[in-house]
Amino acid sequence: MLANWFPNVASIWPQFVQATWETLYMTFWSAIIAGVLGLGTGIFLVVTQPGGINADPPFYSFLDKVVNLLRSVPFIILLAVMAPVTKYIVGTTVGTPAALVPLIVGIFPFYARQVQNALLSIEPSVIEAAQAMGSSTTEIIFRIYLRECLPDIIRVSVVTIISLLGLTTMAGAIGSGGLGDIAISVGYARFENDVTIAALLVILVLVFMTQIIGDWVARRVERL
Template sequence: MSSLFPHVITMQETIWQATLETFYMTVASAVIAGVIGLLTGLLLVVTQPGGIVQDRSFYSVLDKVVNLLRSVPFIILLAVISPLTSFLVGTTVGTTAALVPLVMGIFPFYARQIQNALQEVGQGVVEAAQSMGLSNREIIFRVYLREGLADIIRVSTLTIISLIGLTTMAGAVGAGGLGNVAISIGYARFQNDVTFVCMIILLVMVFAVQFIGDRLASRFTKF
């Protein structure tokens, strides 16, 4: 091991700390962006033409905002919203500061995925619920969210995996985590074993998320 991973052996604590930082950034930003993205996706579905609370003007504005935020490359977003990050957190460097751009970067993507997932719920099911006298709130919770649960889990899995990738990009510009170790130490100092181990840890995280997501989605899929 010492011959294959000479630098990793001496940097075990650094890599472990970076793994915890990546886990922290992923979980914290996933929770915050998940709430915002789910609400945004629901608003897109219920206010779209033919939705249960159709509002063309509101939908048009929200739809364009989501498209705009999705179109900004994440590395550019890191720089553009740095004043906002500094205002909210007090700094633009570190794992906590990275949460702001991570949330801003991932929630529009998640909102669109939620919209697509909930649109898979049959319009006939929604109309049947309306004919039974269910309120809009009941339709959202008992029809959209319940019937679309398996698809929501699938898109959530995809979003978390994308988020792991964004944390590495944020780490490359000072946010910490495995991305920072892989670039600033492994790549910059030609310590390829460090870069390789960081990649393996990230792949394990991705495979774990995919495995859990697939199992949960299968459990809630209605045949």
């Protein structure tokens, strides 16, 4: 059946499977590393903002501008700008491992801002009550911010992962591998439209699965 509907995909099946695994590899490791950086940055933005529990306006202003700057750079340009840094860290500017550096830099500011917005949904009166009871900054972060906003953080994480999937396909334009690479270098360049369509379908399946699983986890957390 595959040979009937997607003849060109069938002829390069091992390569197509490898591209799928490369997309999963880039998405997984970028999501993990950028998730840690973005979560930490989002927490710092909330804590150090004017009126925050550990207000530091100069630091907040600097961090806020860095996040805005990185979010403003189009990803395709970021790929080129980050090339020397990627070369220094990974030793090459092509291939799947090399794509991780610009992917992380490109997605973590987006996630940080999403986390910041999620944490700001906590009523200030709740924070003031915790401070009045003598809770430390660390206790407020873990027991109130992260605990109360966990469902929202899960939801914004899902949005970020879906955006990250889109970025991995864009990274394929410069030879990072993955489904984006095979869709462009094989499907588009050779006019083998079934390869492009198959890559698109796999990406859509990954997006739908991510959304379904994320929504399910968020609902379960809300009931705890």
